[in-house]
Amino acid sequence: MMLGLYTLPQWVLLFFSYGFLGWVWESGYVSVRQKHWVNRGFLHGPVIPIYGFGAVAILALCAPVAGSLPMLFFSGMFWATALEYATGWAMERMFHVRYWDYSTEKWNLNGYICLMASLCWGVFSVLLLRVIQPPVAGIITGLSGPATAMLATALTLAFAADVAASTREALDLRRLLEQLSASREQIARLQRRLEIAGVFLQQDAREALDGLRKEGERAAGVVSLRLEAARERRRRMLWQMSRQLEQLRREGKLHPGLTGPDQKAIQRELSAMHRRTDEMYRRAARVLQRNPGSTTSRHPEAMEELRTLTGSEP
Template sequence: MLSYHIFEWILFFYIYCFLGWVFESTYVSIKSKRFVNRGFMKGPMIPIYGEGAIMMLVATTPVQGNLVLEFVMGMIGATLLEYVVGALMESVFKVKYWDYSNQHFHIKGYICLSSSICWGALSVLMAEVIHLPIERFVLSLDYTVLVVIALVVTTIFITDVVTSAKEAWNLRIVLVALTKARGEIAALQHQLELKKVQITEQFVDKKEELVEDWQAKKDFLLQSLKGNLQSAVDTENIKAKLDEELTKYQSLIEKFTSTSIWILKRNPGATSKKFYEALENVKEHIDFKRKNK
């Protein structure tokens, strides 16, 4: 099995990427009660399945025929791969495109026991059943045809990866900007509350200082009027800045949904620890637009 040449390995990878997409899209679509083009990429491929399949083939080949060892080796290899890819993607894009945090015995949401068991069972199934007809098909192809198919699909695959990575990076930029804008909004709202309290306190203090003397009354009224006018100006300035930040926040969400909406449509379960609120706001906006089409 390990004697395959490079173009055969490449074609195996793409076939399993496609089969993984079929499985994921079917499962998520049934669960969501609508079609979901699942995965990081726009095309019908999910690389983690292709990578996992290759890892399983490499891990199970030395122990082929021993079902227990096939299960264990495939489970370990695929689980390690899933952890590394998940951690790397979150580190780069600041978003988890799959998250097992709601499962028992998970590690940072990247892997969990039930997923690992599934990988082990799939390893046995693939080594003993699934891979055999796929192997026969690939090995039956004329070498020239094999090379042409591999090169054409590779070109499409790389283009899709670059486009999808750019889309994911745009989401990262938007989440950073939204989080910063939320901080500005919170700070301005706090300033507005402080200003309201300050105006109330100034009025109470000046009222208590009022004396019977007319001159004192006049000075008090003039001083109070100036102070109130200044406070009113300050308050209006804060309100204007707050409105500006709220408009900016909304325009950022609109900009993202008009250019990079598909990355979240393909990954409805995506989460982000660092940018949780911003990501949820974007998801809510996408949901709202979908329901009001």
């Protein structure tokens, strides 16, 4: 079945071809900036979908104006920028994380798009239709129909499995950020209740983060050691809070009716801490390692803590 210039399997192969080329570009660029290899993108495999979808959209929508260089440039820039904005907005709503953030760039719109990136999309559109597409299309259309269909099917199945696994990791990251934020708020509330021990406990929390960084330097890449150290520090902090609450209750400085809920809150936090398994942290770490520039406006402190715990600091 023909869909415009190509059959459906051929469109699928074009999507994967440009998704792969986008992955090569992004991984190479980010790796140079980070000074170590980065498998860039939301997925595990060598495909960045926004490049694939962007290329297919440009091929389908900009072909009628391909004869005019200015029209091709601005048309491609418009459609690709619209796709980038919609994708960034949807992913942040779904996962509470920005996988790219242009907030520090000039002439950006809500951090999802910026003028420089849009201009790059325009240049890419011209190169795509005038330079890159002819040889790529020649290779794909040169394949037999059965070979094209089989290859497109195999790549689609692998892609679907990758999307499922990567989405699970992204949702784990979201849950961890939410849980760590809730944990920080709960501990801060208990610290405020413990006026006598408040300053000491807050200082201990800051020292814990610094301590984790130092331990991370000694045990780089050993996520389980970082996590166990963090659990032990938080466990000691919660036990200290529990003892302080009980002491204040005995001394009559807190009403007995108020200490009960606080003690239960401490027990809930201890239980929640142990439910956050090492594997959940590892899955979240893989997302952060593939996207070192990712940010979150909802849980910034939790993101910093998670990067420190997993050794995923940019």
